[in-house]
Amino acid sequence: MELLDVSLVNWSRAQFTLTAMYHWIFVPLTLGLGVIQAIMETIYYRTGDEKWKKATKFWMTLFGVNFAIGVATGIILEFEFGTNWSNYSWFVGDIFGAPLAIEGILAFFMEATFISIMFFGWNKVSKGFHLTSTWLTILGATLSAFWILVANAWMQHPVGMEFNPDTVRNEMVSFWQVLSPFAWNKFLHTVISSWIVGALFTLGVSAWFLIKKRDTDFAMKSIKVAAVFGLVASILTALTGDGSATNVAKHQPMKLAAMEGLYKGQKGAELVAIGVLRSDVQLNDTSDAFLFKIGIPKALSLLAFNDLNAYVPGINDIVNGGYVAHKTSQTALSFDEKKLRGNLALKSLADYRKAVAEKNDSAATASRATLMANYDYFGYGYLDKPEETVPRVPLIFYSFHLMVILGTFFIALFGIFTFLSFKSRFNFENGRWLLYIALWSIPLGFIASQLGWIVAEVGRQPWAIQDVLPVKASVSAISAMSVKITFFLFLTLFSALLLAEVRIMLKQIKKGPSQEH
Template sequence: MIDMTVVELSRWQFAATAMYHFIFVPLTLGLSFLMAIMESVYVMTGREIWRKATLFWGTLFGVNFAMGVATGIVMEFQFGMNWSYYSHYVGDVFGAPLAIEGLMAFFLEASFIGLFFFGWDRLSKVGHLVVTWLVALGTNLSALWILIANGWMQNPVGSKFNPDTMRMEVTDFVAVLFNSVAQAKFVHTVSAGYVCGAVFIFAISAFYLARGKHVEIAKRSMVVAASFGLAASLSVVVLGDESGYVATEHQKMKIAAIEASFHTEPAPAPWTVLAFPGSDGEPIWQIQLPWLGGLITTRSLEEELEGIHPLVDRAEERIRSGMIAYEALQAIRADAADQSARATFDQHWADLGYGLLLKRYREDVGNATDTEIAMAAEDTVPDVWPLFWTFRIMMGLGFFFIAFFAFWFWKASTGKLETNKNLLWLSFFLLPTPWIAIEAGWFIAEFGRQPWVVEGVLPTFYAASGLNFWDLVISLTFFTLLYTVLFVIMIWLMVRIVKAGPKDHVFHEPQDEDDFVVAALPVTPMTKELGA
């Protein structure tokens, strides 16, 4: 029988290391592009202040990048340590994107980041600018391949189970690459990283401006961050909507749990703003907006939104089909020439993963009782209320960022960035908010997929290694402490860098309007900030 305590500890360890690692990833994504934009302005205008700004934010980027590498290495080792059966079962599919990420993206990023820091006096302006853009490209390519791998876990296309090797194998690598879930997750995730980078630069610049230090670099950085952040925050919401729509097609149970929809909502489905659970877990009080749920989840006023209870009934049907697939698989293992068993398996193999859900309750899957089948079907429902509230926190912050950057974009356009110190201090103290939204998003994506490590293919409990309880306790404690120490070191280093600030430099005041203009833009208070 499965030791669920060991499984839960393995899940906690991967969740802890992944959540720590993802503190650094979005900031890397955002800062890399913002650095490239600032250096582009430096190359176009020749203004030394933009070089100083690029160097300053690049130093913070370097610290964050180093910590991201240190925390990310451990995650891949866990596939062999804590999730060895997962690695065996789907390694042929999952391993390819990870290998390409290391060869194509990470080496590109790691190679050019050295040239970024040490090539300022060895490369031409344009040459160094190309290096900076290649660093940004590398960070995004890295995210692309990781999210292709993760997207396959959410929607396992382009693959099939081979009864002879007892593993999932790639049948169409192009389908894996262009998986709709992976593509939606990629654009949504990198946009969230851009928002994170914009908030980071804006908050620290607001801190400088509120204290009257490094004013010239702070104002210019705020203009770039406000402009870039507004575009990124708009794209996060739009692309998040696309990600939700794709999930409605491929992960109906996740969407039903996020919406706390226990019963199928007839078209046009409402959207629940707030709700509270009763003793049976179903909502006893809720505020709903008519039609909006249908527009968000199905983009239609004519399609119903399936609820948890009917989806559980469908899962029970698939479990019974999976039992047939499992029995046929055993017959093939006993006699590889049994063509009748192969024909039966080919008919039912897509439900094999549902049959494996019964392994939690008994070893001989084919003899499962109706009660055990019903319990396994109920296991397909993730915890509803943590998903419900986490999604609304994430969504609320997403719309807040649009309003936040729209306000500061307007302030920058009118040349009034430093008119209200209270607003500047408020902007500084909002620094943690993008990480709250981003970590909430990952929680929704991964926790909402439960009980699957690969949706509909491999149950989480079945993928875990058979480790000792105390081995996991010790390793979980060690990694948590180590990552906490690394996080504290990163904060300490960044605080020191921010306190020191960019190197002071005296800049001449522009003599005419042409000095303010970047790429022949009309002269406004905002373009004056950019051009100067």
């Protein structure tokens, strides 16, 4: 591993993290607010009540601000793939190419066409056509997210492809396998949790109007929609989160163990509700990893495998192997065994190259066969020691638990607001503190959404593609300095965009729904 520039890997990783996290500030709000404005317009379409039209137009303006500032920020990630991650991009090109091409076409044609009708078409097209355009705009945005998430899910659970040592690419053999249950669940969990961000934003901004005693009828109407929508989204997010845990348990057991700070596997494993991890825990440490914890007996086994007594492997077990994975007859391999296979796969690739150059067909065939037989562990050939397979446990553990705590809080918050907003005569005058909670909950949705990505992405380290390609083998041979420079360029650009978004948003919110935007 001496050949690898650690600084280059870390700066490339930091730059990708920065751009992805900034990009993900805009995306969930677009997805969530888009559905809320469409629901409001649907109510307007059905009732003909002009107040709903006014409410729709107000939220649509804020949607437009967010959409305009956020649009194309994701393209920077594609720039980075081509420049900083060329090994990775080439290696996965065929798998990523199809979903991203579909995403590009859908994003352009659906969003670009219908968003203009949505904004310019009031009183120009029929109410029904306008409503359809509003729904198709958000459907287009959601479908864009779908293909990106399919590509991401493939990196977490690479299926439906075959590695071609001639082209050095993973070539798609089954599009339907790429659309795995892992991908569907990732899509549902990510998109539905984004709805929460939109609902919290609508709830919080509406609460601000009530605090200011302005546009109260509009604010109450908006609260009703946001609260019910947010409650449904929060419950569905919890359910799809359960699906995510099941998928992670099956395909990324190390991530699950890190999420729970589980070092030693257990049958009927408990779920840590609240806990504080020791900072000095080492691999194969047999003492308790927690300074303090409150656990729910058997809940982790239930969550992961829908079986109260299922065995959940810990970090030590995954490294040492030798356990039988739940509902399979396969004994898990140890790190050393996987490393051996990874080394063999990499050596076979080198042998294949040599055999092809020497036009030795039989040797090439034999090397190719060995490579394919061990390809599932290809990435282990790049790792030196078992510690490298363990992600940053405290970061993942706390991110996961904070996300779950926030998710539980959102269910309670939306539940209370749903109950109170539909209660006759209740106008929040007696519960202004609730309005402040709603207002200050706006950033919590963004935080929870980012935490989810931290769990998903930090949790799969060291892998760019699970078990097949580690991050450190994915980078281009470029100078770390150039990555540092572009890191700070992006930091400046995205911060300027975010500031612009906040300023314009605040200005439009202060104008209120009664004024033209």
